[in-house]
Amino acid sequence: MKTILITGGTGLVGKHLSIKLTEKGYHVTHLSRVIRKSSTFQTYYWSPEKKEIDKDAIISADYIVHLAGANIGELRWTKRRRQKIRESRINTAEMLYEKTIESLSRPQAFISASAIGYYGAITSDQIFDENDLPGNDFLGETCRLWEEVADKFALAGIRTVKIRTGIVLTKEGGALKKLVTPIRIGLGSPVGSGNQYMPWIHIDDLTDIYIKAIEDIQMTWAYNAVSPDYITNGTFTGMIAKVLKKPFWFPNLPSFVIKIIFGKMSEMLLNGSRISAAKIIKSGYKFKYPELRSALVDLLAIKNP
Numbered sequence: 001m002k003t004i005l006i007t008g009g010t011g012l013v014g015k016h017l018s019i020k021l022t023e024k025g026y027h028v029t030h031l032s033r034v035i036r037k038s039s040t041f042q043t044y045y046w047s048p049e050k051k052e053i054d055k056d057a058i059i060s061a062d063y064i065v066h067l068a069g070a071n072i073g074e075l076r077w078t079k080r081r082r083q084k085i086r087e088s089r090i091n092t093a094e095m096l097y098e099k100t101i102e103s104l105s106r107p108q109a110f111i112s113a114s115a116i117g118y119y120g121a122i123t124s125d126q127i128f129d130e131n132d133l134p135g136n137d138f139l140g141e142t143c144r145l146w147e148e149v150a151d152k153f154a155l156a157g158i159r160t161v162k163i164r165t166g167i168v169l170t171k172e173g174g175a176l177k178k179l180v181t182p183i184r185i186g187l188g189s190p191v192g193s194g195n196q197y198m199p200w201i202h203i204d205d206l207t208d209i210y211i212k213a214i215e216d217i218q219m220t221w222a223y224n225a226v227s228p229d230y231i232t233n234g235t236f237t238g239m240i241a242k243v244l245k246k247p248f249w250f251p252n253l254p255s256f257v258i259k260i261i262f263g264k265m266s267e268m269l270l271n272g273s274r275i276s277a278a279k280i281i282k283s284g285y286k287f288k289y290p291e292l293r294s295a296l297v298d299l300l301a302i303k304n305p
């Protein structure tokens with residue numbers, strides 16, 4: 001039985017991935033800042049702040065999946081928070097790398113989360129693919145530096161895959177819950193111009209892409225994990241309202257209001273381009289939810305769409 005070590009395995013993506021991998025017969029272990037007695041997964045402790053890590057986590061792993069990182073949508077992006085968002089991804093990746101090299105253990109692959117923020121928060125006509133350069137804003141820089149640490153594993157001869165993830169849609173939380181809440185009470189509206197794209201992915205597709213990255217030895221370097229359905233914020237929010245059969249007539253929430261409420265994070269909410277799914281499709285991946293409507297019907301548990 002192969003062992004998959006997941007950092008951030010307690011998070012939105014990690015929970016789903018851990019369950020699916022276990023169902024497929026893998027032994028899943030977690031590397032976590034907290035040892036939770038209630039966890040059904042064998043958990044090793046690390047403290048990124050104290051630079052402590054249980055080396056047994058690394059030694060016992062056949063694959064490492066690095067998902068850990070301070071949530072980017074939770075708090076205002078103050079200088080301190082931005083530093084935390086960055087360090088919690090990059091320094092942790094560095095710790096994993098150092099411990100891997102030091103322990104002489106060689107996982108069969110290192111799979112790292114990354115994000116479509118890699119390409120920068122811009123609204124343009126361009127369709128970004130994996131060969132495009134990183135953006136020079138906060139998220140672009142963060143993803144670039146995060147991926148550069150992942151690349152060290154590749155240089156050490158370990159197959160490395162970076163999953164540039166779009167907005168993950170799940171039943172229980174994350175971005176979809178935030179989008180749905182005002183619409184459910186009839187107060188939904190597009191944000192800013194509404195013309196910014198919102199590259200998205202259903203959690204089932206994302207976890208299947210991670211599993212493919214583990215199992216498919218042809219997969220290396222970066223892959224965009226986004227559905228092939230290009231959707232703007234206006235269409236996205238309108239479609240939620242349609243699926244929920246809710247009114248949707250409020251005028252767009254002006255950009256300046258979003259800037260006041262969210263501060264620097266508003267960059268991410270007010271901008272967005274199309275991101276290509278061509279590479280992951282070419283690798284043989286077939287999306288379960290290639291279209292937003294079917295994803296929403298599934299996630300919002302609509303009985304008779």
Ligand SMILES: NC(=O)c1ccc[n+]([C@@H]2O[C@H](COP(=O)([O-])OP(=O)(O)OC[C@H]3O[C@@H](n4cnc5c(N)ncnc54)[C@H](OP(=O)(O)O)[C@@H]3O)[C@@H](O)[C@H]2O)c1
Nearest residue numbers: 008010011012013032033068069070071088113115165168
């Ligand atoms: N969800 C999305 O829409 C989305 C989109 C693009 C990219 N991604 C990326 O995919 C990865 C997983 O996303 P997610 O939504 O599952 O994240 P999440 O729910 O916020 O969970 C991340 C996990 O990281 C650990 N963590 C939190 N703060 C940390 C810190 N300061 N230092 C070290 N570890 C910390 C926590 O695990 P412990 O408490 O067990 O340590 C937490 O459960 C993230 O790297 C994220 O950037 C997510």
